[in-house]
Amino acid sequence: MQNEKVKEYAGLLSHKKCSLFFKRLFDIVVSFLILLILSPVMLVLAIAIKLDSKGPVFYRQIRVGRYNKDFKIFKFRTMVQDADKKGLAITLNEDPRITRVGRLIRKCRLDEVSQLLNVLGGSMSFVGPRPEVRRYVEAYSPEGMATLLVRPGVTAPSSIVFKDEDKILNSGGDPEQIYVEQILPEKTRLNLEYVARLSFWKDIKIMFQTLHAVAK
Numbered sequence: 001m002q003n004e005k006v007k008e009y010a011g012l013l014s015h016k017k018c019s020l021f022f023k024r025l026f027d028i029v030v031s032f033l034i035l036l037i038l039s040p041v042m043l044v045l046a047i048a049i050k051l052d053s054k055g056p057v058f059y060r061q062i063r064v065g066r067y068n069k070d071f072k073i074f075k076f077r078t079m080v081q082d083a084d085k086k087g088l089a090i091t092l093n094e095d096p097r098i099t100r101v102g103r104l105i106r107k108c109r110l111d112e113v114s115q116l117l118n119v120l121g122g123s124m125s126f127v128g129p130r131p132e133v134r135r136y137v138e139a140y141s142p143e144g145m146a147t148l149l150v151r152p153g154v155t156a157p158s159s160i161v162f163k164d165e166d167k168i169l170n171s172g173g174d175p176e177q178i179y180v181e182q183i184l185p186e187k188t189r190l191n192l193e194y195v196a197r198l199s200f201w202k203d204i205k206i207m208f209q210t211l212h213a214v215a216k
Contacts, residue, residue: 078102128153
């Protein structure tokens, strides 16, 4: 995090304190309100997950967040218990570890709803580079480390572009190698563009673009 490329992006962000303030204020207020409104839906999801398979309601995985610090991300569990010990760190469409209820939850992108807890707590934001596991962060270029200057997000421009990344991962070959060599570099490029051009109003636009992409 101390290389010259990262310092360049840190310099850009130092001029965006107003946007960063409103971005965090928006995260706190809106995540609280949405959690309040969706609490009945989340309760139904929790019951469905517990009835469908053994294990906890939430899947908590260690991801790399702001300033290269680890944090636990909350997601509704869509796979069998201890799935991370039984296969790859990335999940393919036809992954046998996905439960019946989990398949429906993933199709509707409802597993991401619980990340509002991370947003409210401050480890994530509504918009920002998607958090990766440590071994993928270790594949970042020196410039790529600058994506860790901001809070990771529930969505990002890179998430919209790669919303169907499963198709690439299923194209043949080692999925992890495909992710590291083909997908991760382009995601990093898009995330760096986001950091360099960060603004509160662009975040709002990205959120609407995400809703449109999910609806399609």
